[in-house]
Amino acid sequence: MSLDFIFPVLFSFSCGVVLFLACGIFKERINKILAFIFIKLLFLVYSVQLIYFCIFRTPLSLYSITGAGDALRLKDIVISAILKNIAAVILLLVPMMLFIIFHRRFSFFRVKPETAAGVLVFCLISFTVSIACVNMTNKNTLSQYTLYYKTFSPELSVSRLGLLTTMRLDIQRLIFGFGSDHKAAEVFSRPDGQNTGRIQDNRAGNEEEGKDGKSVGSSDSSGGIGMNESNSEDNSKSDRMDIGSETGMPKAETSPYDIYNIMDIDFKALTEGEKNPAILDMHRYFSTLQPTKKNEYTGMFKGDNLIMITAESFAPYALSPELTPTLYEMSKRGFVFNNFYNPVWGVSTTDGEYVACTGLIPKTGTWSMAKSGKNHMPFTMGNQFKKLGYTTKAYHNHTYTYYKRHISHPNMGYDFKAVGNGLNIKETWPESDLEMIEVTTGEFIGLQPFHAYYMTISGHMNYNFYGNNIAMKNKQYVEHLPYSDESKAYIACNLELEFAVRTLIERLEEAGIADKTVIAISADHYPYGLPRECIDELAGHKVENNFELYKSTFILWKKGMDPVVVDKPCSSLDIIPTLSNLFGLEYDSRLLMGSDILSDAPPLVIFSNRSWITERAMYNSITDTAVFTDGSGNDSAYIELINSIVADKFLYSEKILDTDYYDRVLPKGN
Incomplete structure (x- = not known):
């Protein structure tokens, strides 16, 4: 409870009046039926939202309903969530129970015209006051004003405007549209009058700077965030990228292609020839971004094979030297990322896979992975390697149409197989990761160079020993552990991933190519199906909700390599640019929302509720507070700057998806 609570209260007045009037314009019997219907409908809507949030940790958007059938196909998961939250469900039932008991004491006669007029005036006044209060908050990036008019962020909107208003806005935007032509980020002015709005590495113009003397993940003591003009037509300032140059890069004697991870994109020509204002804005935005520099790790894995795994609900709690x-x-023994985060995004579990496979932030309220199946996606590992002549395969050990992967994964450059279209494994719940590895490795190991992608499922909830086939299969290995049954079942499920990866490495060694094959493993999300008390149990302490809950493990390993410890904050959004740099692939770092972890680019970890972590601070958007980890005092201008940068990343990632922007700047076949 905070001062933000005033907004759902204010909006509830006008909503309540509308419902009252709707139940007072007909005869008594009809009015009474309508009142019961409305109360029942509110109960159902709020109950569904509660249960959906308890399962997926995000509000249900109307955009999401089209795919919610897949997400909620497992009835036992829904039933379990209802039983765990039965007290809250009963509380939501109270209004309907009171109505049933006391409805005879209330009058349902038709409302008199003068009464209706007075009530309607109150409705207009209360709604006007609500909007006026919203407009008074327009100074903040993540304010009620921004959430109401500019930014669709259900998690923040529910917190700051209320669930009812969030759903109303959701319906309004679904009907009238809300997307590529809106602007999420405002331009904020510093005390010196300088506008801020983009990430800019202060060292970008120093072409002579070497790599020596910097550990992995280090950058300026200032945090590596600089200032430049945002959305300005004046491109002559020294702290801004030269949009007039052919590549948008600073001019230097050395070719910018030798220094930066960029591609030959003539933003000047694109800008001059563009008539669409939204696309023009995108050209200007991307041309002013600072690309990441190549570094000592560029091309480290050039020519190697890559096996990339998105592991269902994988988390650090599943790792141990004894069991895994x-x-x-x-x-x-590989790259050791000590501060890696794996946020949960807005629509479904496939959003986590979308982030890891594309380097883009999912569009809130949209099944981004499925929608991307119609777009040009040049920076996915499948398409990048396919262009180089690699054998590219993808596998999922569940139904091939689940979350429309049969559309998205071939579009990412893969020959895709899953249960129902060529992957022949025993159909259980969940299916076995080990079986998937056993029946698929022969399809690519002899076809070097290759890239194989796996989306696993053995780690899926519910975590018990009576309805989870994998947990039952591996129960013997976890019975001795001093944990609750749900925690034991979770570990048992992840043992299947251990057995699968062990078998994979054995087969690579048998083929004599283990030292030529890189394995990258990250999760799609933290195990949200595991009760919080179980997560605390496995962690050995109470896990903090906004940041620590999403701290995860990114395994990036090749046999025989020396360990490389990376303390820099990073996330799954950074996987694609990091792998692209390590394999020496041609990509444009300006067109991805993450950055190469091993570069000197300033770190920025972004969460779905627009909280963030940089070298300097950790900002919690829910509480609107920041902890400055560099020892400096509170810097409100810095917070506003990063909030603006984060808003831009959400906005332009959404625009890439909506406009098929990659096909405009890097056309297919070119």
Whole structure:
């Protein structure tokens, strides 16, 4: 409870009046029936929202309903969530129970015209006051004003405007549209009058700077965030990229292609020839961004094979030297990312896969992975490697149409197989990761160079020993652990991933190519199906909600490599640019929302509720507070700057999806 609570209260007045009038314009019997219907409908809507949030940790958007059938196909998961939250469900039932008991004491006669007029005036006044209060908050990036008019962020909107208003706005935007032509980020002015709005590495113009003397993930003591003009037509300022140059890069004697991870995109020509204002804005935005520099790790894995795994509900709690020695050893002997985060996004679990596979932020309220199946996606690993002549395969050990992967994954450059279209494994719930590896490795190991992508499912909830086939299969290995049954079942499920990866490495070694094959493993999301008390139990302490809950493990390993410890904050959004740099692939770092973790680019970890972590601070958007981890005092201008940058990343990632922007700047076949 905070001062933000005033907004759902204010909007509830006008909503209540509308419902009252709707139940007072007909005869008594009809009015009474309508009142019961409205109360029942409110109960159902709020109950569905409650249960959906308890399962997926995000409000249900109307955009999401088209795919919610897949997400909620497992009835036992829904039933379990209802039983765990039965007290809250009963509380939501109270208004309907009171109505049933006391409805005879209320009058349902038709409302008199003078009464209706007076009530309607109150409705207009209360709504006007609500909007006026919203407009008074327009100074903040994540204010009620921004959430009401500019930015669709259900998690923040529910917190600051209320669930009812969020759903109304959701319906309004679904009907009238809300997307590529809106502007999420405002231009904020510093005390010195300088506008802010883009990430800019202060060292960008120093072409002579070498790589020596910098550990992985280090940058300026200032945090690596600089200032430049945002959305300005004046491109002559020294702290801004030269949009007039052919590549949008600063001019230097050395070719910018030798220094930066960029492609030959003539933003000047694109800008001059563009008539669409939205696309023109995108050209200007991307041409002014600072690309990441190539570094000592560029091309480290050039020519190697890549096996990339998105592991269902994988988390650090599943790792141990005793039970998962293979995964544990890989997490300590490859690149060791000590501050890696895996946020949960807005629509479904497939959003986590979308982030890891595309380097883009999902569009809030949209099944982004499925929608991307119609777009040109040049920076996915499948398409990048396919262009180089690699064998590219993708597998999922569940139904091939689940979340429309049969559309998205071939579009990412893969020959895709899952249950129902060529992957022949035993159909259980969940299916076995080990079986998937056993029946698929022969399809690519002999066809070098290759890139194989796996989306696993053995780690899926519910975590118990009576309805989860994988947990039952591996129960013997976890019975001795001093944990609750749900925690034991979770570990048992993840043992299947251990057995699968162990078998994978054995087959690579048998083929003599283990030292030529990179394995990258990250989760789609934290195990939200595991009760919070179980997460606390496995972690050994109470896990903090906004940041620590999403701290995860990114395994990036090749046999024989020396460990590289990386303390820099990073996230799944950074996987694609990091892998692209390590394999020496041609990509444009300006067109991805993450950055190469191993570069000197300033770190920025973004969460779905628009909280963030940089070198300097950790900002919690829900509480609107920041902790400055660099020891400096509170810097409100810095917070506004990063909020603006984060808003831009959400906005332009959405625009890339909506406009098929990659096909405009890097046309297919070109």
